[in-house]
Amino acid sequence: MESARINNCFTEEDYYNLPDDMHAELIDGKFYDMASPNRTHQEIVGYFIKKIGNYIDAEKGSCKIYPGPFAVKLFNDRNTIVEPDISVICDPDKLTDKGCSGAPDWIVEVASPTNTAHDYVRKLNLYVKAGVREYWIVDPMVREISVYYFEQSSFPTSYTFEDKVKVNIYDTLWIDFQELPL
Numbered sequence: 412m413e414s415a416r417i418n419n420c421f422t423e424e425d426y427y428n429l430p431d432d433m434h435a436e437l438i439d440g441k442f443y444d445m446a447s448p449n450r451t452h453q454e455i456v457g458y459f460i461k462k463i464g465n466y467i468d469a470e471k472g473s474c475k476i477y478p479g480p481f482a483v484k485l486f487n488d489r490n491t492i493v494e495p496d497i498s499v500i501c502d503p504d505k506l507t508d509k510g511c512s513g514a515p516d517w518i519v520e521v522a523s524p525t526n527t528a529h530d531y532v533r534k535l536n537l538y539v540k541a542g543v544r545e546y547w548i549v550d551p552m553v554r555e556i557s558v559y560y561f562e563q564s565s566f567p568t569s570y571t572f573e574d575k576v577k578v579n580i581y582d583t584l585w586i587d588f589q590e591l592p593l
Contacts, residue, residue: 422489426482427509434480438533440490443526445480451551452496452521454592459497459519466584474501474516482510483518485541493534496521499580514541517580522550531557539565545580556588 420440429435434445448456456478463476480494497519498511505513518538520530530548538546539561546559554572559565560579570576572591578584 420490423484423492424489426492434494436494437490437492438537443529443533445494446523446525448521448523451593452523455521455549455551456496458591459586462586463497463499463584466581470581470583473503474499475503475506477511483515484510484512485514485537491537493537495519495534501580514538514543516543517545517547517578518543519547519549522548522552524552535559545578551593
């Protein structure tokens with residue numbers, strides 16, 4: 412990997428040359444290892460994919476939903492590529508053969524018990540800067556959801572797994588956390 416490094420930073424070429432068994436994100440030229448998701452994480456992601464996918468199909472919507480790992484190059488630079496747990500992209504021009512180039516409209520991250528600061532701080536700041544419209548952090552450890560709708564506020568609205576939560580980028584989509592198959 413040394414040959415592709417620029418100013419001691421890794422680049423997208425390094426990211427795309429990672430071994431197939433290595434799961435990492437590239438943020439500001441630094442790699443961050445990603446933990447393998449546990450069963451609860453996968454149950455939550457599966458529920459969201461089904462719920463959002465069914466909604467898009469029923470509404471004949473043009474947005475696309477992609478579960479991670481799915482490469483999202485947030486900026487035009489060559490040293491930041493993230494892999495959100497769920498990306499909803501409504502602009503087909505952002506989709507490439509490698510993933511997404513630009514900010515998704517909605518990102519959902521399921522917090523990992525080993526690295527919550529990654530989702531709550533580092534990625535939150537990236538998503539605000541990139542222009543993501545809506546960002547959800549689902550935290551199964553404390554059974555809470557933080558919803559950031561950046562078009563209205565930079566502060567989150569907090570919910571629990573007992574709540575039904577409106578998706579702000581859609582007029583009629585609600586996620587009922589009591590339906591989670593946990």
